[in-house]
Amino acid sequence: MTNALSTLLETVDVILADGATGTNLFNMGLQSGDAPELWNVDAPDKIRALYQGSVDAGSDLFLTNTFGGTSARLKLHDAQNRVTELNRIGAELGREVADKAGRPIVVAGSVGPTGEIMEPVGSLSHAEAVEMFHEQAEALKAGGADVLWLETISAPEEFRAAAEAFALADMPWCGTMSFDTAGRTMMGVTSSDLAMIVETLPNPPVAFGANCGTGASDILRTVLGFAAQGSERPLISKGNAGIPKYVDGHIHYDGTPELMGQYAVMARDAGATIIGGCCGTMPAHLRKMREALDSSQRGDRPTLDQITSALGPFTSASDGTGDEAAPERRTRRRRRA
Numbered sequence: 032m033t034n035a036l037s038t039l040l041e042t043v044d045v046i047l048a049d050g051a052t053g054t055n056l057f058n059m060g061l062q063s064g065d066a067p068e069l070w071n072v073d074a075p076d077k078i079r080a081l082y083q084g085s086v087d088a089g090s091d092l093f094l095t096n097t098f099g100g101t102s103a104r105l106k107l108h109d110a111q112n113r114v115t116e117l118n119r120i121g122a123e124l125g126r127e128v129a130d131k132a133g134r135p136i137v138v139a140g141s142v143g144p145t146g147e148i149m150e151p152v153g154s155l156s157h158a159e160a161v162e163m164f165h166e167q168a169e170a171l172k173a174g175g176a177d178v179l180w181l182e183t184i185s186a187p188e189e190f191r192a193a194a195e196a197f198a199l200a201d202m203p204w205c206g207t208m209s210f211d212t213a214g215r216t217m218m219g220v221t222s223s224d225l226a227m228i229v230e231t232l233p234n235p236p237v238a239f240g241a242n243c244g245t246g247a248s249d250i251l252r253t254v255l256g257f258a259a260q261g262s263e264r265p266l267i268s269k270g271n272a273g274i275p276k277y278v279d280g281h282i283h284y285d286g287t288p289e290l291m292g293q294y295a296v297m298a299r300d301a302g303a304t305i306i307g308g309c310c311g312t313m314p315a316h317l318r319k320m321r322e323a324l325d326s327s328q329r330g331d332r333p334t335l336d337q338i339t340s341a342l343g344p345f346t347s348a349s350d351g352t353g354d355e356a357a358p359e360r361r362t363r364r365r366r367r368a
């Protein structure tokens with residue numbers, strides 16, 4: 032398959048992706064509860080600055096500001112009729128920044144969860160989910176996204192519905208889930224489950240993996256879980272900059288740029304090919320990640336002990352794959368990445 036991402040994967044050892052969207056936009060004045068996607072139209076210079084921040088820090092790939100761009104999510108802001116406009120412009124701004132970078136930069140059209148629970152647990156039907164994802168996918172394609180980037184998913188049904196929609200849009204894609212519940216997604220999916228799910232899809236992703244979740248240590252344990260399945264597909268690791276803590280009325284991530292540099296190297300050694308950050312990851316972190324990747328040789332797969340001594344303890348005892356660790360399926364709504 033010829034697309035900008037596959038071409039880049041053939042030419043570089045590791046792709047550095049971007050960092051946080053939410054955290055960066057909050058620093059630019061976005062208020063909690065606002066729809067970031069509206070800024071694609073209302074504050075395009077801030078969105079250009081967001082994208083440019085990753086490119087300047089050394090990222091090879093960045094995600095568009097369209098995470099909440101399905102009609103279900105935009106409906107919370109009475110913007111459900113603006114799916115095409117907001118997603119298209121979010122991708123166009125990305126195209127603009129990427130095309131003047133002077134080196135290959137992949138524009139990945141971010142697609143987050145609908146926020147609805149799918150049948151049979153919830154009321155969103157497969158057909159409705161496919162339609163919503165398809166509408167968003169076509170708009171990102173029209174805006175010039177190189178690939179689509181499904182992220183922060185917890186339910187296998189939703190992952191499959193998005194994959195089907197991306198096939199309808201005839202777009203290559205990547206997909207990540209958030210393993211934030213004792214090593215599993217909120218819907219109980221383990222790393223090995225996801226590795227198997229992607230191989231059952233008629234249009235498998237170019238790359239798959241994990242984003243967000245809890246801390247940097249936990250996501251590396253998840254990456255080791257993917258690698259243990261022997262997948263030939265490139266693996267993605269987009270971990271948070273440390274662990275979220277509630278400080279003075281806002282969420283603070285305690286991971287330093289140095290820690291994220293170590294995380295990036297360990298993610299590569301654990302088997303990830305596309306490495307970035309999620310919540311709390313700022314350009315300063317990305318710069319250290321770029322430096323650390325460029326100045327070190329690929330090493331042996333880290334052990335769990337090496338991970339925790341470098342990056343801190345895991346937030347749960349197991350990675351969720353053992354028999355003792357099966358939680359109930361939960362129905363809490365997904366928070367914004």
Ligand SMILES: [Zn+2]
Binds near residue numbers: 310368
């Ligand atoms: Zn996140």
